[in-house]
Amino acid sequence: MATDDEETRGLSAELGLSLVRARLLGAPNPIVGKYEIIEELGEGAYGTVFCARDGELNRNVAVKVFDETATAETRAAIMAEAKALANFQHAHIVTLYEVASVDQSLYVVMEYVDGTTLARWEAEPGRTWTEILGAYLAAGEGLAQIHARGYIHRDLKPENVLVDGAGNVKVADFGLARRYVDRQEEVAPRDGASSTYFLDSPFSAPELRSGGRATERSDQYAFCAALWLALGGSLLPVRAPPVPRGLVRALSRGLQEQPETRWASMRELLRVLQPKSRRRAAIILSSVLFLIIGLSLGMLLSRERFSVEAACQATRDDLDVLDLDRRRELLDLRFPAEAPRIDEMIDTLRAGYQGVSQELCTLAMGGVTGSEQYLAQRTCLEDVRSRLGAMLSLAETDMTVTAVDVVTLLVDIPQADACRAASEFGATIGDRSILVQIRDIAPLRRRLAEAETLELIRRRREAGDMIEALLPEIHRAGDPRLLSRALTLYGTSLVWRERLGAAADVLKQAYELAFTHKADDIAVEAAAMRTHVLGFKLLRYDEAMASAHDAEVLIERESLPDVYSGRVDIERARISRRKHRIEEALAINRAAVRKLKDAVGPNSRRRLRPMTGTEPVNDFETRC
Template sequence: MSGFGDCLAEHTLDALSRGRLSPAEQAAAARHLDGCDACRELLAALARVEVGEVESNLATRPRGVAAPRLAAGDRIGRYTVLHLVGAGAMGTVYAAYDPELDRRVALKLVHHGLLAGDAREAAAARLLREAQALARLSDPNIVTVFDAGRFEGQVFLAMEFVEGGTLRQWLMVERRSPAAIVAMFVAAGRGLAALHGAGLVHRDFKPDNVLVGGDGRVRVSDFGLVRVAPAATASIEETFDPARPLPTGGEAMTRTGALLGTPAYMAPELWQGAQADARSDQFAFCVALHEALQGARPFTAAVLSGAAGGRMVAQGDRIPAGLRAPLAIGLARAPERRHASMAALLAALGRGLTAARRRRTALLGLGVGLCAGLSAWGWQHAQARELAGREAACVAAGARIEAVWGAAARADVERSFAATGKSFAPTTFAKTAPWLDRWAADWRGAAETACRAHTLAGTWDAELRARAEDCLDEARAGFAALVDELRDADAVALTQATNAAAELTPASRCTQPAALRERPDVPQAQRSAARELWVRLARARSLQAVGDYAAAQAAAHAAMAAARASGLPELIAEAEFREAGLHEKRGDYAAAEAGLLRALAAAEGARARGLALAVTTDLVYVVGYAAARPAEGRVWARSAQTQLALHPGASPLDEAHLDSRLASVDDVVGDYAEAARLHARALAVREQQLGPWHPDVARSLVGLAAARQAQGELDAASELYGRALTIQQRVFGPEHPDVAMTLHNLAGVRYGAGALDDAAGFYERALAIAERVLGPDHPGVADTLKDLGVVQRARGELAASLRLQTRALAIYERALGPDHPRVGNSLNSLALVQRDLGAPAEAERLHTRALALFERALGPDHTEVGGVLYNLAELRSEAGAHAEAAALMRRAHAIYAAALGPQHPETVDMARELAQLEAR
């Protein structure tokens, strides 16, 4: 592809306007278009030709509906339009490029004419709120909604761009077996069930509104008619107007006005004006499935509406016998006679399809003769009983998780949270329990899948099943350890509970054959001891997750001794890795590095490639960022990248984790553009893999915001911090340390922009939360006090700044001891206030104390030492001692040049000031 240099070639522009470029080529072209007026004008001219072609195909659109009018290269917010995907009576969909996250999205605009005049603004506002509700969902069978907004009065949705076609197109490409059809509809049904579980109703389910991606994954889409269900919780319902829902796009047959939906799929009660609910979605699903299997819908629209002359469609024999009863129940005219839920319908379809297979197998022997037939019948009956027993055993295997997380455990955790006496305890339980529910359901499904793969499908041998069982036992032990800690939660554990639950490794990894085959072999005689060790390590992980680092360190150390006694390299590696992680959390980076190196050697000895990758990725951070040795950190990053490429069990999340770690190294050396690129890449992966509301998504947003902030892009940083704050408030609630920290970061952005009053306001909000949640003497409170003091100093409020800095220093010294590096930072800040107050001797005393502390704690070549030397040089210069000042500045410059490189902005600034001092 040529033309991506100075300007785009005309054939490139033509291919772009018609949507014929690859995703990578589209992204490259969109980046060029952002800065090239000439190419945008030529692309617009080419696109107008295409739009004219589309308009000729829409001659039947209703009067008053706007035609597609955006051309390739146009902008909707931050999105660059690439090409038109489709247009219909209700809306227009464009492919677009999101430069912030470097990905393609689908932009859907709802037509002006479909919003009633007086109610247009209210209806548009309600659609935006509905989009926000959809964005809270994270389900593999639902198209992800990323963003929503307004464009020239119209509402737009930014959604996941799915390469592929619709379920209807999939059905038409070739004749499909009933089993294949049911499998695709069951996947779509899971998406509907997820919608219903979130208190939402689709209202327009049909094969045209289900996408089948190139990866074969089914996604329910076209959400313009989604509404909150009547039984939804108040916390969701209160954000929606009772106004009539907006119509969706894509098909002129969708009814508007009093009725909403596609007539052929609408449940009878909707024709009578009843409110749509999960049961009417179930009816539409059964109509669509009947149509796919039989080749005809079960009713005409006239039958559904009760109109005269309506008729039932003749029933044929293409529907497997076992599926007829579940479909008949789902198609019942009275809603209360349908299945209790989509989950119940899907379960019935699964049983029916299995029964149909058994009947077909039994019929094969009928022509052999009476005796042979009776014998075959007896054998088939016995086989059916055996299969049913195996299926029941697999269900029981999954049900073992209820012993860890059932009604009793849930009640215990809720009581434990309440017993802390914290006002936010009920909110924290409400936020934490769904993550625990989700993990337990994932474990149940993984256990059943592993069992069926071995005992029913026969696709796994006994060795692979044993490896899966070990993996599942380890995962269950880790989950049980966390639940135990939450049953006895203190105030610190309460603040970390939601995060700990959200960060549990999914049990579904135990169903991945490639990853299972990577697990080292454990001799049969040592398996019992090995499992006991896994339990002890799991407890150390859980104690760390809830913030009890001292207890976690003790548990990890005891596990380490037992692991070494066992002689099993993988367990030694896991124990070393756990203990090293705790050293990192407690700020002992030298011990963390040494432990990681031992863990890596043990992991390589055990051929545990997944563990070796995790250890190497942490070395990138500990060496490159925490120890401020970026060149070595990059070497470890290259090693981790090689391991990623060679490890068959690696996942996109492993790469995202490495990107985040490497981005921190780029922060150290001041390469903020590269840090931003890595954070954006990690963010895109985490959103796709974890959903838009996972805490790790918020962390990537915070990292990206910090990189933008360092580049001086304060508006972008503020928007990213705002998005992270929205996630954290939803996931953790408004009273959480992560919320306070993001408010703290927003304050820093406003301070950098010179908006000192705004910065003070954000710091004060962060301080109020931190004091309530952490208590008045927590180091996190001191962090905000210190930085608020910096703002007050900048505002000229020196007395207020002095009070804040003095209180921060007292907290640090009580909580961390007099020799902690954060004490040194506090001394440095307090010295600057004393300098402004006209007390240079006191300022010099504080700086000198900070210098000695940093040299003891961090070594003489750390950048913190250089920073204090710089401040002391300025003090000596102001006192007229230029030679002393130059000597101090020379030392500071040498430290910065060695640690950050001679081209780092701070090193360059320091060199300039040193030259000025030496010239005096």
């Protein structure tokens, strides 16, 4: 037992000193209660853990000593809590045997786990993601049981989970120390004490960092954050771990900023994370074997039918190649306030893409992969995929991209109706098969989409440099639609560089090329931008109005959506403003704004591709 002057050092400090005496001087090991202290295992934020020997039951135990001086009220609360937990038995929770006190120091006696922490275990070389997931699932089972009994862990992290030599996983330090510290500070704060000193941990939920109360869902956040990092992911900046998309989606939901958007419970999360049962695997295996046998018989019976199916499959360029689900979860994590809107837009794009893909499958099975309709729609899908991929890549790697940027870029991507209405545009690019043509220019299409993405979020210098370097390669590829897109972007970049004469010439080339090859959407865009250069910048009003007329003829002839006529009307309004016809300018602008709002909804507040120009339309009336 400690002497009066030794008490000031605290029980854990005295035990440590006594162990040193025992080793150096041969003195007896210190005794706490009925436990002989053997060695110090570690020191944490709330106390020191020792390995001790229970002579009565002939077993080793872990003794955790708290050196804080508690009030009678605090001691009573912690004792009552510990007594409830002392009878709590679970395979994945360290068992609590006893709670007692020496003078004013509380200590708890727990199951001794002869092994290491989960943090050290998961860091060992050669660990696979499936092994790590298995260990965390075991820890999650323990955490779910704690929640089921009405308790909150409050400090879940890999250092507080133990793994023994046989690989058994047990959650430790489950809330006892945290409750003790919290209650003590609520009753009698110590000088310099802070109830938030633990909140700089990467496992602390956002609501805790802002002073909110701990809940089961804050434990869930800690669990998901720990597993996310263990699997190789990053939280700042957000980078998903290299594991299956379903696992990333499940963890991403548990990492949502708002607690109510996380999983309803740990049990629900574990059901999603849990690998499929052996029975399920057996069913799948049987189904696969049956399918293989069936396919083999089918191939023997009809090689021709198999060839048609293969051609059909070739049209299904699923968006999975973009790792869409994982990257969408990253967007949700970065922009939680806009997550529902972003998810809806991506879901709409995906559904439209799959619908057009299915229609192309029907064309392929009918043997019409060389038709104008097939070529136009297939290339439109390639545009969708390349632009969506460029947006996702930029948002994933560039932390300056905002939620509004993401929405703007998503609005710019062609919708299913646009792909269905696509005209024939590139049938003259060679005698090779359509699929080979599309495959060969795919890398150029992706790089062009990256440049367009940068221009859309007003990183114009980067976009201009990229398109200038890319343009010669696109010229050599010989695809008129791709080239007209590139020329339109290049002409736009020249506008921002104030090379206005050159910009007007390049945009004219883009318009003529797109018009010749029936790429009407690009032709209208090029004509509208040229109208802006000639009328608003160079004050060559007659030429500008002629360019606007060219665009309007195309819009009417091809019944293009109002977003295109709205784009041209914006430029006509600007010209009227330049000519000091203010009432006329306001009337045209208001009509254009109505068209654009009807076409793109609430996203019309930002400058979209069909509205490329020098100012958002909502600024127009103020300038007038």
